[in-house]
């Protein structure tokens with residue numbers, strides 16, 4: 023097996039919680055959330071509010087040097103917007119934006135104050151998530167010595183209790199897992215091949231006590247994974263099917279959650295080759311797989327009550343001399359035959375076999391995440407992932423988790439009638455459905471392999487990558503839907 027570099031461990035800041043009075047907190051900067059229309063008198067802020075310089079509008083940041091009455095060197099008044107609208111998602115963004123501003127100014131020791139009314143577990147976790155996610159940069163391969171990083175972060179929970187320390191720790195685990203996913207998704211395809219991704223999964227699994235197994239080409243041939251192998255055959259890089267297993271200490275119910283993620287380490291389109299412009303982005307065509315591995319990394323530490331297994335089919339989609347051609351007919355592991363009309367619709371082919379295999383391995387509930395179609399970005403833009411479900415209960419579970427985590431998803435149709443779009447004259451189904459409804463027909467295709475098992479498909483092609491940075495997040499991979507998957511498993515009730 024290939025050696026893997028360490029992912030998700032770069033420049034980790036020390037995180038602590040304190041409950042004492044904020045006046046005594048020693049920090050280079052103390053972030054204080056302030057609300058629109060709620061007057062802050064401390065630190066000399068009153069004057070700034072009267073002058074109209076400080077309003078409390080969301081993500082407005084004002085640095086006060088040598089503030090009155092506190093030990094900290096600086097105060098950052100951080101706009102939290104309207105008090106009625108304030109929630110954990112807003113706090114996550116605020117913490118991230120303040121941290122990024124301070125980091126850019128080489129500030130090293132940072133603290134954030136949670137007022138007594140805001141002291142709850144959700145907020146404590148979100149604040150820590152905000153700073154850990156905000157601290158992430160895509161500068162792994164920059165060799166300059168001007169890279170900035172924050173040394174420590176202290177959550178100051180005024181009047182809070184020890185359970186907030188636990189919540190802050192949960193936030194750290196989840197956000198570091200999300201950064202692990204972002205780092206993997208940002209890796210260039212020469213440095214992260216299918217076997218390289220498998221090596222990274224093995225290393226992560228060993229570190230966190232998860233069971234990891236990697237199926238090689240010969241094993242997949244024996245299993246009859248013709249759809250996956252057809253995509254792999256155009257590349258000199260061998261394919262891999264990563265399986266990562268978590269089992270709770272004591273099993274209560276019968277459910278077994280399967281997390282399936284698309285792991286195309288590079289998508290040229292194959293013989294149906296993509297245009298050159300923007301093709302470099304296709305290094306993140308494994309973002310769904312990376313997200314499922316990130317979720318497992320967090321779950322190994324948080325220990326949900328149900329067994330969870332991740333399945334990540336990994337291939338490189340290349341137009342080599344052995345590549346599959348348009349018109350080729352392949353037989354999936356389920357026995358269904360597929361006419362490959364477009365070799366660029368490769369994600370659904372590898373997922374077809376991975377979904378079938380996940381069911382065979384005993385998964386009773388399935389979620390897949392995949393950068394599957396450009397069409398989902400046409401439909402929903404970059405704000406919402408598309409959510410398709412064959413089961414209302416499963417849909418509601420994932421939607422509830424996504425809402426709680428501020429990872430936006432929008433329910434899309436998955437109606438039987440769309441199956442007609444995938445008719446092939448020569449095989450059981452075609453791998454594309456024509457010009458219209460591209461995200462829906464891709465989901466319908468996958469649904470043929472999920473079968474009767476309650477299943478949710480997340481098309482993250484529009485949301486896995488942020489083209490523009492935000493004040494609270496670097497541009498690049500978003501790490502969606504790691505948090506939703508973690509909450510889905512943690513909140514599971516049969």
Ligand code: BES
Pocket residue numbers: 289291307364366367368369393394395396397454455460483484
């Ligand atoms: N990986 C792409 C989808 C994609 C597009 C991801 C943009 C991220 C950003 C996928 O494999 C693909 O090529 N899909 C085709 C399907 C078509 C051939 C039916 C597409 O969306 O054009």
Ligand code: ZN
Pocket residue numbers: 289291365366367368369
């Ligand atoms: Zn493609």
Ligand code: ZN
Pocket residue numbers: 286289307366368369393394
């Ligand atoms: Zn693809």
